Structure formats: C-alpha cells, structure tokens
Amino acid sequence: MKYNFDKTVNRINNNSAKWNEMEKNFGKDDLLPMWIADMDFETAPEILEEMKNKLDQKIFGYVSRPDSYYQSAIDWSKKRYNYDIEPASIVHSPGVIPTISILLKNFAKDTDKIMIQTPVYPPFAGTVKNSNKTLVENKLIQDDNGNWKIDFKDFEDKAKDENLKWFILCNPHNPVGRVWKKEELKKIADICLKYDVRVISDEIWRDLVYKGHEFTAFASLSKEVENITITCFSATKTFNLAGLQASFAVFPRKDELDLFDSKLGALDIKRNNPFSLVAMEAAFNKGEEWLNELVEYLEGNVNFVIDYVEKNIPKVKIVKPEGTYLVWFDFRELNLSNEEISKALIKEGKVALNNGTSFGDVGSEFFRMNIACPRYMVQDAIKRVDKAVKALEKDLALI
Ligand SMILES: Cc1ncc(COP(=O)(O)O)c(C=O)c1O
Incomplete structure (x- = not known):
C-alpha cells in the first residue's frame, strides 16, 4: 500500500x-x-498539499467558488457512477443535514408528512421534528439470514397517504450498511412517482462501498426520477473532511435551486471557507x-x-x-x-x-x-x- x-x-x-x-x-x-x-x-496527502498551499497564501478572506470546484464534483460523479449532473443544477451547501433541514423548513408544507427508513441516521428524524412536520417510519426488515431489506408493502401503503409528500433516502444506508441495488431503487422510484412523493437522496456514503457491490445514484435512474429528486453528497465523509463543512445539493428544477440558494444567502452562509474550497476539489481530482x-x-x-x-x-x-x-x-x-x-x-x-x-x-x-x-x-x-x-x-x- x-x-x-x-x-x-x-x-x-x-x-x-x-x-x-x-x-x-x-x-x-x-x-x-x-x-x-x-x-x-x-x-x-494530495488534499493536505493543496491546503498547505492555501495556508502559505496567508490570507483567509471571503472566497468564491470557481467553476472548477463544481466541475470536480461533476466529473467524479460521472466517472465513478455514470451520474450526469448539469452544471446549472448543482449548488454548494455547508452540509447534507443543513440542506435537508432547509428543504423541510422551506419546501415542505406544514401538513406534509415525511418518510424515513428506520433505523437510520438520527438527524433525519431530528430535522423532521425541528421543522414541525409529521414523521412517518418505513421500518427496515430482515430476511431469514438477517439481511436488511425494504418492506415495500409498508412503503407503498404509507406513500398512498396524500399528505405523504417527501421521502428521505439514505443510500448507502447508515447504520445497516446496505448499498441499495438498482432494482430496489427502481421500486422506490416507481412508488414515489405513482403517488407524487418527492425524494431527498442522501448519498454522502456513496464512495465507501465494498467489493461486489455497486452504488447507484437515485437521480441517475431516469429523467423522470431525476425530476422528483434532490440529491445531496460531499467529499467530507469519504476523505475525512467533515469539520470543513461543505457539501453539494443537486436540484432538478431551477426555481427550487434559486429558492434554496436564497435561503442560504439570507443566513449569509453561502460562502465556504478557503480550506474546504481547495480540499474538496483536490479530493475529487486527486484522491481516487x-x-x-x-x-x-x-x-x-x-x-x-x-x-x-x-x-x-x-x-x-x-x-x-x-x-x-x-x-x-x-x-x-x-x-x-x-x-x-x-x-x-x-x-x-x-x-x-x-x-x-x-x-x-x-x-x-x-x-x-x-x-x-x-x-x-x-x-x-x-x-x-x-x-x-x-x-x-x-x-x-x-x-
Ligand atoms: C447519512 C448521513 N448523512 C449526513 C451526515 C452528515 O453530513 P453533514 O456533516 O454534511 O451534515 C452523516 C454523518 O454521519 C450521515 O451518516
């Protein structure tokens, strides 16, 4: 090694x-x-080198993100997952959980119900509760060998509820470690399309997949699926950069991207720090x-x-x-x-x-x-x- x-x-x-x-x-x-x-x-070390170069510049004022920053994330997604991202549809966010939180607070209505698949990363339920929305659980189940599966019958029953408007997907899944197969994702997509449920796909773990398994980006399933999905990912989990607080969100609809961006702007948290700026780009370009x-x-x-x-x-x-x-x-x-x-x-x-x-x-x-x-x-x-x-x-x- x-x-x-x-x-x-x-x-x-x-x-x-x-x-x-x-x-x-x-x-x-x-x-x-x-x-x-x-x-x-x-x-x-390839990331550290770029961060050291930034340190050597000795100035840490406000920064702007160049096109090359986004392009590095787009190229990585295409090369590794054959997931095509339109440059105009990708935006910075300080983190995946801040993204989900902003979406639920500003995109979902008070009467909306939000579905998650428990057991799941605790802030999913936290963001739903903090945004005063109703939490709906589609509990994962185990087959006879203990393998974790989706209870599709229950998923569909819950998706039928006309107030069930959003589903937060965790792929790969924290904590059970499933990397959802394409067929499973297609079933989820069919149900969500049928009952008009929007999907927030948290793909922060996508790069950490073991031999014999393959990650599929939910939005890459089809144009139709892409149109109902907001995708979140980052290099922070993959490259141990979580303290730098940076992530990407991909929106299929321009008005939604603009609304999201304006909410970040209103909080004045749109600009990222000089170190995450170079670290993320170096990770995607040189970290493979x-x-x-x-x-x-x-x-x-x-x-x-x-x-x-x-x-x-x-x-x-x-x-x-x-x-x-x-x-x-x-x-x-x-x-x-x-x-x-x-x-x-x-x-x-x-x-x-x-x-x-x-x-x-x-x-x-x-x-x-x-x-x-x-x-x-x-x-x-x-x-x-x-x-x-x-x-x-x-x-x-x-x-
Ligand atoms: C599924 C999942 N989403 C999001 C996060 C955190 O993302 P961020 O630090 O970008 O908010 C984690 C961290 O463990 C996670 O497991």
Missing part, C-alpha cells in the same frame, strides 16, 4: 468530538471511542488512489470484526455491511435490556459505541461500531465488546 492507514494519530489534542466528548455522551472519558462517524486516519486503498483497508477491518464475533461472541449477530465504515451489532439474543447492554459496554468493556435507540425505536439492543481507525484499535475494541458480553453472561449465570 502507498498510504499508511496503520498510523496512530493522537486526536486528544485535536479538539476531536469523537475523542473529547465522551464524558458528555457516555458519562466517562476513559473509553475507546468507536462512535461518531469520522475516521482516525489523516486525510489524503487514496480512496481505493482506504476502502480495501476498511474492508479488512470489517472482516476482522466479523470473524472475531463469529468465533468468540456467537450470541452477537452482525450482517456484513456492503458499504460505509459502520458495523451494526445485534445483541438481541442476549435477552437483556438495551440499558443493561449499554451499561456493560461502557463500564465493563470501556468502549464507546452508538446506542441503537438513537436510530429509532427499532434500534433497541443494537449498537453501532465505527471501524474507521487503525486495525489494532479495531482489535482492541472488539475484545472490549467481548469482555462486556462475557460479564453480562456471567451475571446471567449467577441469577
């Missing part, structure tokens, strides 16, 4: 949310942090080799976790994610409450995982592990989970 993902980066002095906010979120700060979704890897190695390394981490769990913690179930760097642990076979499992992970295991209940009620007794860190940390983390489970099993044997 050309890039070293085994390198330890000390993030304690980095004001890192993942490493420095454990006391606040878990009540203890001596845990191994495997929660919030950023990576413990340095970003690609780094990304390919990253994905290979991440898959090695995922495989390690799965192998360890199968051999040593058989009551805990994991379905191998098809993408993302998130592993969704199912503790239901322990027959314990979510609270008991959470306590054991923190107190006995000393490991910080995201509590599944934050992804919706259906996430109870599930916990999410972020494996985007050097392999030795993943090895340490899974041993801590093992220790917590053994302690719980010992307690059960004593009862």
Whole structure:
C-alpha cells in the first residue's frame, strides 16, 4: 500500500468530538471511542498539499467558488457512477443535514408528512421534528439470514397517504450498511412517482462501498426520477473532511435551486471557507488512489470484526455491511435490556459505541461500531465488546 492507514494519530489534542466528548455522551472519558462517524486516519496527502498551499497564501478572506470546484464534483460523479449532473443544477451547501433541514423548513408544507427508513441516521428524524412536520417510519426488515431489506408493502401503503409528500433516502444506508441495488431503487422510484412523493437522496456514503457491490445514484435512474429528486453528497465523509463543512445539493428544477440558494444567502452562509474550497476539489481530482486503498483497508477491518464475533461472541449477530465504515451489532439474543447492554459496554468493556435507540425505536439492543481507525484499535475494541458480553453472561449465570 502507498498510504499508511496503520498510523496512530493522537486526536486528544485535536479538539476531536469523537475523542473529547465522551464524558458528555457516555458519562466517562476513559473509553475507546468507536462512535461518531469520522475516521482516525489523516486525510489524503494530495488534499493536505493543496491546503498547505492555501495556508502559505496567508490570507483567509471571503472566497468564491470557481467553476472548477463544481466541475470536480461533476466529473467524479460521472466517472465513478455514470451520474450526469448539469452544471446549472448543482449548488454548494455547508452540509447534507443543513440542506435537508432547509428543504423541510422551506419546501415542505406544514401538513406534509415525511418518510424515513428506520433505523437510520438520527438527524433525519431530528430535522423532521425541528421543522414541525409529521414523521412517518418505513421500518427496515430482515430476511431469514438477517439481511436488511425494504418492506415495500409498508412503503407503498404509507406513500398512498396524500399528505405523504417527501421521502428521505439514505443510500448507502447508515447504520445497516446496505448499498441499495438498482432494482430496489427502481421500486422506490416507481412508488414515489405513482403517488407524487418527492425524494431527498442522501448519498454522502456513496464512495465507501465494498467489493461486489455497486452504488447507484437515485437521480441517475431516469429523467423522470431525476425530476422528483434532490440529491445531496460531499467529499467530507469519504476523505475525512467533515469539520470543513461543505457539501453539494443537486436540484432538478431551477426555481427550487434559486429558492434554496436564497435561503442560504439570507443566513449569509453561502460562502465556504478557503480550506474546504481547495480540499474538496483536490479530493475529487486527486484522491481516487487514496480512496481505493482506504476502502480495501476498511474492508479488512470489517472482516476482522466479523470473524472475531463469529468465533468468540456467537450470541452477537452482525450482517456484513456492503458499504460505509459502520458495523451494526445485534445483541438481541442476549435477552437483556438495551440499558443493561449499554451499561456493560461502557463500564465493563470501556468502549464507546452508538446506542441503537438513537436510530429509532427499532434500534433497541443494537449498537453501532465505527471501524474507521487503525486495525489494532479495531482489535482492541472488539475484545472490549467481548469482555462486556462475557460479564453480562456471567451475571446471567449467577441469577
Ligand atoms: C447519512 C448521513 N448523512 C449526513 C451526515 C452528515 O453530513 P453533514 O456533516 O454534511 O451534515 C452523516 C454523518 O454521519 C450521515 O451518516
């Protein structure tokens, strides 16, 4: 490998949310942090070089985004996903969640219902609630082998409701790790077209997909589908740049793009910072080799976790994610409450995982592990989970 993902980066002095906010979120700060979704890897040197060049300019005033900035995102989308984006339809936003939030507040009516597929990234439900709209859940289901699927019958039943106007798609899906297949996306699209439901497609995880799986941009399905879809993506998740706060939104309709842009303008958050400006463009233009190695390394981490769990913690179930760097642990076979499992992970295991209940009620007794860190940390983390489970099993044997 050309890039070293085994390198330890000390993030304690980095004001890192993942490493420095454990006391606040878990009540203890001596845990191994495997929660919030950023990576413990340095970003690609090709990106750092451009950021250093920007630093050397020694001026950080207001910046404007050149056409080449957008073109880099357009070229990447075309090259990797055969997704054609019209230059006039793409716009900057400080983040995917800010985009969704602005859309729901300004595009949806008060009577509109918004559908999400739980368990799902918590801010989806948060943005719906904050915009005072009605949340509708289409719960994901598992087949006999535990694989996560869409309950299309339920999806259609809910889409039929004339107040159901928006659906927020998460592709690839956080936390279950599905990279939705073209056929699944087509079924979603058919239902949304039939019942006049608009789609906000959050594709922030699109670049992190494992061998044997293929990402499809929802809007690339057809012109008709593109016309009902607002797509959100970024290089921030892919290249560990989330702190730079930048993303793209693609609008099929010019009046909507203009309205969205004016809302950003009204808040005066349209201009991005000089570092995200060069970092995003460098990522898309020069980051592919780094990304390919990253994905290979991440898959090695995922495989390690799965192998360890199968051999040593058989009551805990994991379905191998098809993408993302998130592993969704199912503790239901322990027959314990979510609270008991959470306590054991923190107190006995000393490991910080995201509590599944934050992804919706259906996430109870599930916990999410972020494996985007050097392999030795993943090895340490899974041993801590093992220790917590053994302690719980010992307690059960004593009862
Ligand atoms: C599905 C999904 N969307 C959006 C985000 C955050 O995006 P942003 O930082 O651009 O708001 C995350 C972060 O984990 C995510 O998992």
